[in-house]
Amino acid sequence: MEEILLSIRNITKNFGEGNVLSGVSLDVRRGEFVTLLGASGCGKTTTLRIVSGLETPDEGEVILDGRDVTALAPEDRPVNTVFQSYALFPHMNVEKNVAYGLKVRGEDKKVIAARVKDMLELVQMSDYAKRMPAQLSGGQRQRIAIARALAPQPKLLLLDEPLGALDLQLRRQMQIELKRLQKKLGITFIYITHDQEEAINMSDRIAVMRGGRFEQLGTPEEIYDRPKTRYVAQFIGRSTILEGTVRCVGNETAVIENANGWFSVSAKDALLKTGQKAEVCVRTERMRASRTPLDVFGLPATVREVRYAGGSVEIFAAMKDGTEAVATSDQPLASAPKAGETVYLHWTIGQAAVIGGASYDA
């Protein structure tokens, strides 16, 4: 059964300096892990604050579990937030912080004590119950912030760049733990990050935001392999974007030509028509560079720089019209093409994405 837990519809918000959000709509299923991904200032935090009730939208509505909560105060919504700065109460110890949400709701003392114990066990912080937040490390504070937000058993947990302040090692570890926690508890997560790798690793679905709108909403695979816009293609992962005109469309493949030559893309998803302009995104790790021309196709380019990228070699090359491309080679650095050499860029046809999945009208 696929049930929608949260539905935000046509949310618009303006803080007096232009729209921060213009018509954002999103349905989140029960138990789903949805990530809002975008550069700073794209409106992701505002979206989250509107869901939590800390901000009221100018237009649009927030439906939670079938109930319109748009006008409800944050304390009346069964939604809790893990704040970016953790926002632990500095004058309360760990135990009191975690108990707070239950205490203000007037829960029984025994119930609170039991629940706090469970929560601290869940985040493996049982030994720290009496510590003050100032005595904890960043990662520990993070765990307490999560335990505190989970304690009142919210229907929906909002996380605002919860791992932003942690170093890379800890970040990776916490990503795995968070995901495990979410699966175990079956709680719906809305997660904010500007780290595309984090978004891809953790989410069921990602909403890429830009300028107060959703640029694309889809599974990590869809976002990565079939970017709808050039922005998404460039924001997620590394890629080379090739522009050209569709020359002919077959059942399986379509041929696109530009100043550098011609190349093929899969014609399956793309409703390409002969004569149209198209933008094609080829991921860096899927772009190959061959020293000799190939049977299929190969765009000639001059190698500018070769870099060792840990396990593989990255070849930076410029095509005739100046387009910069990055290709990956599995060869050892010593036998990889050298700067100044001519290489032929190619890829497996199905692995290049036509941006927008369809035509691109110039």
Place this chain on the structure above:
Amino acid sequence: MTHKQQKERAQERRNTLFFAPMAVLAVLLVALPLIYVLGMSLTANDGSGFTLANYKALLRADYLLVFANSLKLAFYTTAVSLLIGYPFGYCMARAPRGWKSLLMMLVIIPFWTSALVRIFGWKILLQGNGLINTVLKSLGLIDKSIKFLGSYGSVLLAMVYCMISFMILPCHSAVDKMDFTLVEASRDLGAKPWRAFLDVTLPLTLPGIMAGCVLVFVPSVGIFYLSDIMGGGLVLVGNLIRDQLLKVRDWHTGSAMSVLLVVLTAGIYLIYRRCGGDDLGVM
């Protein structure tokens, strides 16, 4: 001696150099007069040497009553200042930027004119044929002028008026420094606005409140001229000391009273520090 140690020594010498003038000033302007007053209070009127008689002379019911009066007035002044000053400081800290500076000006500007002048202003407003009575009469709210001056309320008004800045500023600073995400977290976890204030804002701004209370209470104990100007007819510690020094010309008893007042003040400050109070660098 290692290079590092040499460097540290040099740094210490520089620190001493900066410190010295301040230390000299403190000794000259604060310590010496206090020691002089202390010595005065411990010597007899007739110059016969050390005595505790001046302090024994203070143990009179009417003197103690005067001290009680002063403490009571200081307490009320502090309480009223807190009730008005905290919300004011809070709003000032939370107001939009333009409003913030306007409110700050309102608090600071009175510092630029003499308190005496401003209090006389109040006196003119409050007197029998003053503006307030005139307005109330023309509105038909009262028939006869109200006698504001001389009442305890008018003294309290003047005290609060002169002292409230010292409450507003530390309260404002405490609220301003507080991370309001914490209040949002509290609301997010289910607290009503009032509850969030009591659970989060109040405890986190308590240092500001405490500082404000000390800054208002301590000088309030010693101030006496406001009561005199407002015609309060209250006999306060300040009056007592002034009378001893200037009218009775008994410098020794007057000194003993002053020392008692200083001890009282220091006691309040010590209690404040004991309760975890910050030093009063609150601005």
